[in-house]
Amino acid sequence: MERVCWPYFDPEYENLSQRINPPRVSIDNATCSDCTLVKVDSVNKPGILLEVVQVLTDLDLTISKAYISSDGGWFMDVFHVTDQQGNKLTDRKTIEDIEKALGPKSNILSTDGKSWTGKRVGVHSIGDYTAIELVGTDRPGLLSEISAVLANFHCNVVAAEVWTHNMRVACVVYINDDATCRAVDDPKRLSAMEEQLRNVLRGRDEDGKGACTSFSMGFTHTDRRLHQMMFADRDYEGGGVLEGDGIVSSRPIITVDRCEDKGYLLVNVRCKDRPKLLFDTVCTLTDMQYLVFHASIVSDGPYALQEYYIRHVDGCSLDPLGEKERVIKCMEAAIRRRVSEGLSLELCARDRVGLLSDVTRVLRENGLSVTRAGVTTVGDQAMNVFYVRDASGNPVDMKTIESLRQEIGHTMMLNVKKVPTNAEAPESSGWAKTSLSFGSLFERFLA
Structure with missing residues (x-):
């Protein structure tokens, strides 16, 4: 029987770039006078943005600005954050939690989805549940x-x-x-x-x-x-006029445009700012199987302005009109669920x-x-x-x-x-x- 030889494949090869370039996180309290900069650099992977935002949100931090870039297989984010009182991060425990969750010893590049345990809705009782x-x-x-x-x-x-x-x-x-x-x-x-x-x-x-x-x-x-x-x-279907206490509420303004030269969908969101808004919108884009390649987030007084450059995870271009309408509906639902x-x-x-x-x-x-x-x-x-x-x-x-x-x-x-x-x-x-x-x-x- 003829012997068949296959080329050797090192199972550790896929993780080589992660081991050579482990995730890095920097906590900068010197650059800005009114906030702390949290800078995250890492090899890119689907869903990593949501994991990073989830960590910061679970620590009850307010994100006033964010600049996100993940082109070329590398993930680079800068977040302007404060604590619940609007102050810089000076608590050593909080800083250590960020470094542990997002730094070299973290598991944010793992594929098991267990990189950050997060909060259990305040469960502090003794025993299982x-x-x-x-x-x-x-x-x-x-x-x-x-x-x-x-x-x-x-x-x-x-x-x-x-x-x-x-x-x-x-x-x-x-x-x-x-x-x-x-x-x-x-x-x-x-x-x-x-x-x-x-x-x-x-x-x-x-x-x-x-x-x-x-x-x-x-x-x-x-x-x-x-x-x-x-x-x-599919709670994003239906809807209509939004009312609260007999007063018609201001709806978020969401637009979706195509960037034909780069193959992106450009999503712009303008709405009332509130805690966990960034987590909610990133969560929904992830659920819709979109990858965020670039983003800019700014809180302007009572308003939040969000700009996302996204592509579908499979790279397919869907029906332009139907795709735009679905993104708008789903993003609006993400914003309204917690309002x-x-x-x-x-x-x-x-x-x-x-x-x-x-x-x-x-x-x-x-x-x-x-x-x-x-x-x-x-x-x-x-x-x-x-x-x-x-x-x-x-x-x-x-x-x-x-x-x-x-x-x-x-x-x-x-x-x-x-x-x-x-x-x-x-x-x-x-x-x-x-x-x-x-x-x-x-x-x-x-x-």
């Missing part, structure tokens, strides 16, 4: 019904994030067993819970169109997953099974609809934030807030904040904020 993902048609009182099902199964909600957009809802809920403080892993119990949650999501829609429930024992980056879920649910108008209610109370169910029931009974929510558990304290609107679309009456005070004010702190509805009045500039603190439990929480 089970993640539940829910997608369906939004309606007033839905979160109350979901949390009631979980309470009936004696599950404690240790963290959750809920988004609504275009009458669709997506949420990731982290639960554990009340008795063991560990993940719920009994197949029969999970199956029964899943059936009841699906019935809740179906509501009056008998065919349950779009209703989906799934369980996971593994880790997921919640904001990243919520974008994926809503994108897969909330009306009132935000911040509640702090001792954690217990059924707390979320009780609070959301009170909101429903007072005619309030939850448009976005965040649930966090720290030790024995539950800190919940609900963005609410009147279920009928009218401005929330302060008498309703007084009624809330009467019902839940004896056992928790209630903090009420009006969320702005226009770009000329950003959230940080003087909106009324009312703190209502009742009973003695909250003083014991802080002790």
